[in-house]
Amino acid sequence: MITNAAAGTNVQEIATGIFRINTPVPLPDGQLFSFNQYLVVDDAPLLFHTGPRQLFPLVSEAIARVISIERLRYIGLSHVEADECGAMNLLLAVAPQAVPLCGQVAAMVSMTDLxxxxxxxxxxxxxxxxxxxxxxxxxxPHVPHGWECGLMMDTRTRTLFCGDLFTQGGPSETALTDADIFGPSEAFRLQMDYFAHAPQTADRLAALAAQSPRVMAVMHGSAWEGDGAALLRHLSEAVSPH
Known part of the structure; x- marks a missing residue:
């Protein structure tokens, strides 16, 4: 469903009750890069990633095509960065029952104040x-970057909201794919390696793999369905010291 034809913002259901909001944004070099938010429609609706502040009109318009924005109860973020929480306070202003949702470190060092x-x-x-x-x-922590990083998974659909993991370039017209995203995401990562490569990175990725996710809700690029555990193990191998 296209929610804004001029911007190309669109909404697609990628798992039961979980919708990807996608906007292709031009980069300074003229290439397009996608910004995704994920809306979990339920008794207590949740939005994961707010998008940058300047995307608020498009994101709020898209949410309103699925549910009344005033119904939002949780607005989640992985870490403190514009594409994660830039529009947080704008969303809180139009969703009076909503609260930010984050890890304890993010709450302590940033979100309680911001x-x-x-x-x-x-x-x-x-x-x-x-x-x-x-x-x-x-x-x-530090996976892929930031001490306060955290991710979440829906245990019903086994959808892992994996943030910056498996970022792909381009506009990502396909909302959900079972094609290879590891190759394109690694090609993108190697251009500007945004992983912290902390000592615990491999163990943290292994812990995620043990959850056996079936859908990977990627923040930049197409969401993916398949053997998420194998995909995470491949990533662990790629970012671990050899």
Whole structure:
């Protein structure tokens, strides 16, 4: 569903009750790069990634095509960066029941101050009941970057909201694919290696693989379905010292 023809913003369901909001944005070199947000429609709706502040009109317009934006209860982020939480306070202003959702470190060092409403801070392994969906939080310090990084998975659909992992260049017209995204994402990563390569990176990725995700909700690029555990193991091998 195209929600803004001029910008190309579109919404597609990638798993039961989970919608990808996608906007292709021109980069300074003229290439297009995609910004995705994920809306979990449930009794307590959740948005993961807000998009940059300047995308707020497009993102809010897209949300409103699926649910009333005032119904939002949680606005999640992986780490503190414009594409993760740039539009946080704009969303809080139009969703009076919503609170930021993040890890405990992000709440402590940034979001308690930056956000206009106190955050709901999640502990590693903690679960949050949205109704039909249950969200499990994973602390992911420095994976791929930032001490406060965290990711989450819907245990019902086994959708891993994997943030900057498996970033692909281009506009990503395909919302959900089972084609290779590892090759394109590695080619993109190697241009400007944004991984921290911390000592625990391999162990953290292995812990995610043990969750056996089936859908990878990528923030930049197409979402992917298949053997998520194998995909994460490939990534672990690629970023580990040899």
């Amino acid at each position: 956000a206009d409403r106190p955050p709901r801070a999640m502990a590693d392994g903690e679960e949050l009941d949205l109704g039909q969906h249950t969200i499990r939080w994973f602390d992911m």
